[in-house]
Amino acid sequence: AQSVTQLGSHVSVSEGALVLLRCNYSSSVPPYLFWYVQYPNQGLQLLLKYTTGATLVKGINGFEAEFKKSETSFHLTKPSAHMSDAAEYFCAVSHSGGGADGLTFGKGTHLIIQP
Amino acid sequence: NAGVTQTPKFRILKIGQSMTLQCAQDMNHNYMYWYRQDPGMGLKLIYYSVGAGITDKGEVPNGYNVSRSTTEDFPLRLELAAPSQTSVYFCASSLANGVTYEQYFGPGTRLTVT
Numbered sequence: 204a205q206s207v208t209q210l211g212s213h214v215s216v217s218e219g220a221l222v223l224l225r226c227n228y229s230s231s232v233p234p235y236l237f238w239y240v241q242y243p244n245q246g247l248q249l250l251l252k253y254t255t256g257a258t259l260v261k262g263i264n265g266f267e268a269e270f271k272k273s274e275t276s277f278h279l280t281k282p283s284a285h286m287s288d289a290a291e292y293f294c295a296v297s298h299s300g301g302g303a304d305g306l307t308f309g310k311g312t313h314l315i316i317q318p
Numbered sequence: 319n320a321g322v323t324q325t326p327k328f329r330i331l332k333i334g335q336s337m338t339l340q341c342a343q344d345m346n347h348n349y350m351y352w353y354r355q356d357p358g359m360g361l362k363l364i365y366y367s368v369g370a371g372i373t374d375k376g377e378v379p380n381g382y383n384v385s386r387s388t389t390e391d392f393p394l395r396l397e398l399a400a401p402s403q404t405s406v407y408f409c410a411s412s413l414a415n416g417v418t419y420e421q422y423f424g425p426g427t428r429l430t431v432t
Contacts, residue, residue, distance in 0.1 A: 212358065246408055246423035293360060303368065303414060305351055305376055306421065308360035
C-alpha cells in the first residue's frame with residue numbers, strides 16, 4: 204500500500220525567502236510522485252511530477268522537487284517566495300502504473316507568506 | 319476547452335435524501351476519478367473509471383455509486399445521505415498515455431448533510 208506524509212500542516216516564510224515543503228512516501232511499487240497546489244475554493248493544479256529518469260524535476264511558478272529514493276522523499280522547494288504562492292500544497296503518490304487507478308494524497312501543507 | 323466541470327457548486331441535503339453530483343470533461347480523457355476532501359485530511363479516492371462502462375472502487379466507496387455510460391460524464395450518486403458525507407467532492411480526469419496519468423481536477427462541489 205502507498206502512503207504519503209507531509210511534515211508540517213502549516214509553513215510560514217517571509218516573502219523572498221526559501222520555500223521548503225517536505226514530503227515522504229512509502230510505496231510497494233516504483234513510485235510516481237506529484238505535487239499539487241490548491242488555491243482557496245478551487246480545484247487542484249499540478250505543479251510538477253516525477254516519473255522516471257532525472258531526479259530533479261522542475262515545475263510551474265519556479266517550483267522544483269528532488270526525488271531521493273534512499274530517503275523516500277520528494278521535497279518541494281522554491282528559491283524565493285512570492286505572495287502569490289500562498290496556498291495549500293499536496294504531495295501525492297500513484298497507486299500503480301503511473302496513477303491510472305488513482306493517487307494517494309498527503310494531508311497537505313498550508314503555505315503562509317509573510318510580507 | 320472547459321476542462322473538468324462539476325455541478326452543483328454547493329448543496330445542502332437533509333439526512334436520508336439522495337442526490338447526484340455531476341462531472342463532465344471535454345478533453346477526451348479515458349480515465350475519470352472521484353475524490354472527497356475533508357478538512358486537514360487531504361483527498362481520498364471514492365471511485366474511478368478507466369473507460370465507458372468500467373468502474374472500480376477506491377479507498378472510501380461506501381455510501382456512493384457511480385456509472386460511466388459515456389466517455390465525457392462520470393456522475394456520483396449519494397443514496398441515503400449521512401452527516402459523514404459532508405465534504406468537498408472533486409472530480410478529475412486523465413489521459414492514459416502509457417507513462418503517467420496526470421490528473422486534471424474540477425472546481426469541486428461542497429456538500430453539507432444536516
